[in-house]
Amino acid sequence: MTESLDDEWWTQHRGDSPIVATAIHNGHAVRSAVECLLALSGAERLREEDPFTEFIIRDFPNRIVVHRSRFEVDVNRPRGGAIYVRPEQAWGLKVWTREPPHDLVEVSLAMHDEYYAMLEGMLAGIERRHGRFVVLDVHSYNHRRDGPEAATTKMEAAPEVNIGTFSMDRVKWARVVDSFVEALRSADCQGRRLDVRENIAFQGRGQQTRFIHERFPDTGCAIAVEFKKFFMDEWTGEPDLDALAALRKLFSSTVPSLVDALGVDR
Numbered sequence: 001m002t003e004s005l006d007d008e009w010w011t012q013h014r015g016d017s018p019i020v021a022t023a024i025h026n027g028h029a030v031r032s033a034v035e036c037l038l039a040l041s042g043a044e045r046l047r048e049e050d051p052f053t054e055f056i057i058r059d060f061p062n063r064i065v066v067h068r069s070r071f072e073v074d075v076n077r078p079r080g081g082a083i084y085v086r087p088e089q090a091w092g093l094k095v096w097t098r099e100p101p102h103d104l105v106e107v108s109l110a111m112h113d114e115y116y117a118m119l120e121g122m123l124a125g126i127e128r129r130h131g132r133f134v135v136l137d138v139h140s141y142n143h144r145r146d147g148p149e150a151a152t153t154k155m156e157a158a159p160e161v162n163i164g165t166f167s168m169d170r171v172k173w174a175r176v177v178d179s180f181v182e183a184l185r186s187a188d189c190q191g192r193r194l195d196v197r198e199n200i201a202f203q204g205r206g207q208q209t210r211f212i213h214e215r216f217p218d219t220g221c222a223i224a225v226e227f228k229k230f231f232m233d234e235w236t237g238e239p240d241l242d243a244l245a246a247l248r249k250l251f252s253s254t255v256p257s258l259v260d261a262l263g264v265d266r
Contacts, residue, residue, distance in 0.1 A: 008067045009111050012122065015061020018130035018264050019255050020123070023057055023138050024075050024208060025050035027067040033104055034072045039097045045071050046237050048091060050140040055244055056227070057138055059252035062126065064119070071095060073108040075115045076137075076206040082112050119208070120215055127219050130264045134176060135222040137208050138251075140229050141201060148235040159197040164204020164224030167213050173221045179261035180223060183254040190246045202226050221262075 008029070028049055030038065038045075054065045066075060071090070074082050083105050084090040126133045141162070143153040152158070161184055165177055177198075184196045204224030212222035231243040 010064055010066045010068075010115065010118075012118065013061060013063045014122065014125075016129070017061050017255070017259075018126060018133045018262055019060065019136070019258050020062040020064070020126065020133060021057035021060040021136045021138055021251075022064045022066075022208065023050065023053035024064070024066045025070050025139055026052075026054040026065050027069050029067050030069050030072045031107075034100075034108065037096055037098065037100055037104070038071065039094045040071065043237070044093070045069055047142065047234060048093070050138075051237060052232060052239055052244055053138045053140055053227070056248050056251050057136070058248060060136075060255070062122075064122075066115070068111060073112050075112055076139075076208050078207050079109060079112055082207075083108060116211060119211070123212065123216060123220060127216060130262075132219045132262050132264055133216075133221070134180075134258050134262060135209075135212055135220065136180075136251075137204075137206065137222055137224045138227070139202075139224065140227045140231075142234045143228050143230070144234055148233070155195065157201060158228055159200050160194045160228050160230055161196040162201045162226040162228070163196065163198045164202050164206075164209070164226065165198060166203035166205050166224075167210040168204075168221060168223075169213075169217075176221050176258065176261040177223060179257045180254055183257040184250065187250050187253055189250050190243065194250075201228075 028046060049069060057063050071084060074084065081089060083100065084095045085099065087094055123133060143158045144150055163177070163181055170177070181196055181198065185193060202224065206224060209222035209224050212220045227247065231247055232239045
């Protein structure tokens with residue numbers, strides 16, 4: 001019997017590279033036991049998920065794509081806050097029709113536990129092979145929160161690519177981060193240069209980057225990368241396929257500069 005995607009937690013690809021890309025909010029699937037208690041529609045959930053981030057990272061030989069929705073369990077939050085119980089944890093949204101029962105929550109949190117056990121094991125292997133590594137923690141964010149016809153968030157507060165570096169030793173990893181930012185800024189993307197800035201819309205405060213810097217303080221550099229959803233309609237979920245293809249090409253083009261900045265063998 002073939003499992004459906006609803007039964008899958010994540011997909012992990014392992015290659016011979018010191019660069020890893022993740023799309024941990026790409027997922028939309030939820031367990032049936034969770035779905036029957038959700039107060040949100042699929043479209044409402046999709047608006048706060050990060051669709052197509054899996055596509056952007058597809059050319060990385062080391063990559064992880066999470067298939068479960070962040071509305072079931074958010075692996076980028078600490079375990080104690082990984083289930084959105086209160087609206088203030090979820091952009092003011094009422095996520096549940098009633099408080100989820102303890103047993104349901106514990107089953108979802110087991111995935112959180114297993115995810116970080118898997119991540120630590122994978123990164124330890126890359127550390128053994130290459131000595132040092134970079135994790136690109138890829139997300140996306142909304143910029144039309146007031147409605148599909150409303151004005152977009154002002155450019156000064158919403159770069160097309162936001163680089164989050166809050167949890168890292170920024171001085172230690174300056175060469176890596178600066179090389180990555182320059183590679184993104186200088187590359188052509190559909191005939192123009194993207195607006196790439198650091199710690200503007202987001203600061204990279206998620207659990208995954210924090211975990212990596214705590215467990216691999218001398219060898220692991222985790223960079224949070226937030227793409228503004230200019231590559232899709234955030235209200236309908238409709239993608240701009242040309243923009244996505246350009247972003248995928250742009251993102252994979254940064255690998256040589258990252259490897260050189262790390263100072264490790266390819």
